Amino acid sequence: MSNVLVYGEHAHGKIPKATSVALTAGKQLAALSGGQTILAVLGSGIGEVAQLAAGLGADKVVTIDGPAVEHAVADIMVEALKAAADATGSDTVVFAATTQGKDIAPRLAAALDASIASDITNVNDDGTLERPMWAGNVMATVELTADKKVVSVRTTAFDAAEPGGEAPVEALSGDVAAPDKAATFVGLEEITSDRPVLTEADRVVSGGRGVKSAENFKDVIEPLCDVLGAALGATRAVVDAGFVPNDLQVGQTGKVVAPTLYIAAGISGAIQHLAGMKDSKVICAINKDPEAPIFSVADYGLVADLFQAVPELTEKIKGIG
Numbered sequence: 277m278s279n280v281l282v283y284g285e286h287a288h289g290k291i292p293k294a295t296s297v298a299l300t301a302g303k304q305l306a307a308l309s310g311g312q313t314i315l316a317v318l319g320s321g322i323g324e325v326a327q328l329a330a331g332l333g334a335d336k337v338v339t340i341d342g343p344a345v346e347h348a349v350a351d352i353m354v355e356a357l358k359a360a361a362d363a364t365g366s367d368t369v370v371f372a373a374t375t376q377g378k379d380i381a382p383r384l385a386a387a388l389d390a391s392i393a394s395d396i397t398n399v400n401d402d403g404t405l406e407r408p409m410w411a412g413n414v415m416a417t418v419e420l421t422a423d424k425k426v427v428s429v430r431t432t433a434f435d436a437a438e439p440g441g442e443a444p445v446e447a448l449s450g451d452v453a454a455p456d457k458a459a460t461f462v463g464l465e466e467i468t469s470d471r472p473v474l475t476e477a478d479r480v481v482s483g484g485r486g487v488k489s490a491e492n493f494k495d496v497i498e499p500l501c502d503v504l505g506a507a508l509g510a511t512r513a514v515v516d517a518g519f520v521p522n523d524l525q526v527g528q529t530g531k532v533v534a535p536t537l538y539i540a541a542g543i544s545g546a547i548q549h550l551a552g553m554k555d556s557k558v559i560c561a562i563n564k565d566p567e568a569p570i571f572s573v574a575d576y577g578l579v580a581d582l583f584q585a586v587p588e589l590t591e592k593i594k595g596i597g
């Protein structure tokens with residue numbers, strides 16, 4: 277019997293849906309090993325977050341509260357999580373495949389001499405795991421054979437855990453020593469927006485190189501986002517050109533999203549972009565090239581100039597109220 281430790285990501289006193297999604301996969305793995313699912317919450321002054329975590333559906337919550345883990349510096353989180361895994365008898369540690377999860381998980385796997393499966397999309401009954409390879413063109417079934425295992429979970433592939441209950445909260449020592457040559461925290465520049473978070477939004481409007489400039493994003497794409505209450509997304513071409521910040525990139529090397537509605541305007545549909553959005557429930561593409569590959573995954577395709585079609589669509593939706 278082995279327990280499963282789930283990394284409880286949090287920010288600004290809130291726990292994102294991604295943590296509950298990781299918890300679902302953690303529970304499935306714990307059910308197979310006959311162990312408990314334990315949520316690890318690390319940070320400084322995290323009493324209230326720990327209480328929130330206690331209601332998410334884990335068997336237990338452990339906290340490491342102290343200045344060393346105030347900022348999620350990966351080298352230090354690894355030390356803290358190693359200690360938490362040890363203290364809780366957990367052979368498996370699960371992360372959401374978020375920016376933070378992707379930063380910490382491989383380092384923890386190396387430190388624990390563990391097998392790792394990143395970005396998993398399914399836990400099979402025999403304990404094997406499924407994960408996409410080559411931008412989602414191949415689905416691999418992998419078995420983790422080392423005693424210790426680290427897993428990161430594609431956040432669009434599992435439902436959030438059913439919240440409920442009041443898990444016991446146990447405080448572990450907050451005295452975490454930074455390893456030699458650990459990175460040090462210098463500062464955090466956060467981009468704040470009134471729009472929904474890209475990875476959690478129910479609707480996403482993304483623009484590609486066809487939008488042509490940062491100004492056009494503001495004048496043409498963002499008004500459509502706003503009437504739909506949608507998050508803004510973009511292709512790598514647009515991010516590389518500096519039209520929008522890089523945390524808005526959707527795709528293989530960006531965010532993976534699966535909203536109810538994904539509108540792609542001026543996007544060709546390269547496989548690396550499709551890898552990040554093709555599981556969206558309804559995909560609408562606006563492109564002036566009828567041969568654009570995006571139309572092969574689109575449920576609704578409009579062959580049109582986006583500079584005419586997008587403002588028209590925005591006005592029509594405004595009219596619906």
Ligand SMILES: Cc1cc2nc3c(=O)[nH]c(=O)nc-3n(C[C@H](O)[C@H](O)[C@H](O)COP(=O)(O)OP(=O)(O)OC[C@H]3O[C@@H](n4cnc5c(N)ncnc54)[C@H](O)[C@@H]3O)c2cc1C
Pocket residue numbers: 483484485486487510511512513514525526527528529530531541542543544545546547548549552562563564565568580581582583
């Ligand atoms: C290792 C690797 C990883 C990558 N990761 C990612 C990733 O995570 N995300 C990602 O997006 N890309 C990624 N890429 C880049 C990817 O291969 C493409 O280059 C990129 O997605 C293209 O972006 P785009 O569709 O905006 O531009 P383009 O391919 O140039 O397409 C622009 C489209 O706009 C249309 N258009 C132009 N003007 C208009 C108009 N007025 N009205 C309507 N349509 C118009 C054109 O017909 C065209 O189809 C990666 C590439 C590599 C090699």
